[in-house]
Amino acid sequence: MGALGLISPEDCLAYYRAWAATYDGGFAADMDYRLPAHVAAAFLGAKGQGPELGPVLDVGAGTGLLAERLRDMGFQGDIDAADFSPDMLGREREKGIYSGLHQVDVTKAIALPRAYHGVVSSGTFTAGHVGPGALPNLLAVALPGAVFALSINLRVWTGAGFDRAMQDLADKGKIHDLQLIEAQVFCAAAASVDADHAGDRAAIAVFRAD
Template sequence: MIDLNAAFALTGPEDCARLYAEWAASYDTGFADSLDYRLPAHVAAAFLAHGGTGPVLDVGAGTGLLAGHLRDMGFAGEIDAVDLSPAMLDAARAKGLYRTLRQADITRPLSFDGPYGGIVSSGTFTHGHVGPEAIAQLETQAAPGALFVLSVNEGVYRAMGFDAALAQRPGVTLLVVQIYGPAAAEKDPDHAAQRGLIAIWRHGGDGVAG
């Protein structure tokens, strides 16, 4: 398993692409299963609990963990994937979860197959990864009233300015969740207690329904 400290120390897109190319083959078993990684399930559940509909853009889709949970929870709508890593997208493609898969840097201008009724993300807004500047780019792909459900690692929420960015979006609701389950306490005690903030809001609206 790749050390999470290496993932949290990434410094740019090239660094990310290199690490995730190495990690893609073992990500689901060596990381997600081993540490009881619960964040994708939390995001999927929040999206459905707030009346999320498709088509959905899964941001930083990785190997498709979030989309897999959406499908397991009964979501039958169209889901598109975007990720910086071609290797992670190849792993996701094999699962047959997505309508389309695109390799892209979400901090740069985007042109996808939207507009999307839902934009979701798990694990992308964290240490060494993507900052709040990407939110404005994602909003260009959102339909009016689209439901955003994005996880933000609690450790970067204020340090990277997510608090200020989300304060500019009306009606944001925050849920606090544990990122990992009990298995992480033994296998990675340095990170086991980390929490995520799930930010939920309607694009161009004044709150969330459901």
């Protein structure tokens, strides 16, 4: 899967320009891509019966698969999309699931028109994509006590320093109640399509902002 070998933000944008049209029907269907469903379930599980119904920010929203799974599971609040690829945002616009579409690079300080009760992400914290340096930028757009559910591919969990970054945020009291839930990124059908990545696993980091 070439997406995990991307080196620069420019490479990443060019890759998604080409991939946006076939992402759902090709990659996600062929690989039986389950991560958005796991993140949606982890997020809704962590919110429990709390009063917060949104808004939620979907980080690296892509074509909107995570928002679709949240809707499938009954989430009715507003969901906004953040993605730096105009081509992926174009697919989201066609689907009409999001209340707001924001073209932003989450590795830099983000200015958005509102703050969030929830922040979710699937498939964006991975090799060739977004590293732990983005976490403070996301905390900056979260309301106090906001629930986060972010997938982090285990290929980069230690090497990119997510383990240290999460521990540091917890030690400084910026995040609370950190839980890591392991999940398969793909299902069995992926083995015949891309044996190198079929077994990929992710940690879903679930926590509350201070």
